[in-house]
Amino acid sequence: MELIIVTAIVGILSSIALPGYKKFTVRARVVEGLMLGTQAKMAVIETYTVVTAASIAAYDGTGGVSSGSYGYRFTPIDTVASIAIAAMANTAAPVITDAQITITFAGSIVGSVTAVNLIPGSGTIDGVTGIPTAPITAIAPIVWGCTVSNAEEYAFVPARCRFGGA
Numbered sequence: 657m658e659l660i661i662v663t664a665i666v667g668i669l670s671s672i673a674l675p676g677y678k679k680f681t682v683r684a685r686v687v688e689g690l691m692l693g694t695q696a697k698m699a700v701i702e703t704y705t706v707v708t709a710a711s712i713a714a715y716d717g718t719g720g721v722s723s724g725s726y727g728y729r730f731t732p733i734d735t736v737a738s739i740a741i742a743a744m745a746n747t748a749a750p751v752i753t754d755a756q757i758t759i760t761f762a763g764s765i766v767g768s769v770t771a772v773n774l775i776p777g778s779g780t781i782d783g784v785t786g787i788p789t790a791p792i793t794a795i796a797p798i799v800w801g802c803t804v805s806n807a808e809e810y811a812f813v814p815a816r817c818r819f820g821g822a
Contacts (some may be wrong), residue, residue: 682764682768686765686814689739690715690817692730693757693774696739699726704747704789707747708748709748710746711742711745712743714743714790716740718730723806725741728741739759739760742756743755752788754792757774759774762812765812770809772813775801776788776799778790782801784819786801802814803817
C-alpha cells in the first residue's frame with residue numbers, strides 16, 4: 657500500500673515538473689542562439705564603421721565568408737541552423753531593416769521557437785514593436801531590437817524579445 661502511495665506521489669510530481677523542465681531547456685537553447693548571434697552583431701558593427709557610402713552584401717546564414725559581406729561565417733550546430741545577416745543597400749543612408757540578423761533554430765526546439773530577429777538601429781527601442789526608433793547612424797550608439805514571428809514563442813524567449821508576434 658505504501659508503495660502505491662509513493663508511486664502516485666512521484667507520478668504527480670513528474671507530471672508537474674516535466675513541462676517546466678522542457679520550457680527551461682528550450683529557453684536555455686534560445687539564449688545559446690542569442691549568444692552565438694553576438695559575433696554577428698560585432699560583424700555588423702565593425703563592417704558598418706569601416707565601409708562608408710557603399711553597399712554591404714547579405715550573408716545567407718551558413719558557410720564561408722561572402723565577398724562584399726560582413727566578414728562573418730557560421731557553422732550550424734544542433735540547435736541553431738543558421739545566423740543570417742541582411743544586406744545594407746547604402747551605408748551612408750541605412751534604413752531600419754538593413755543588417756537585420758535572423759537566428760534560425762533547429763532540432764528539438766523548432767516546435768517552440770523558429771527564429772529570433774535582431775534589428776540594429778539608433779535611438780531607443782519602441783516598447784510596442786521591439787524595433788529601434790531610428791536606423792543606424794554613425795554618430796549614435798547602436799541599439800538592438802529583438803522580435804519573434806508569433807506570440808506563442810514569447811514563453812521561450814527573453815523579455816526583451818517578446819515583440820512581433822501576431
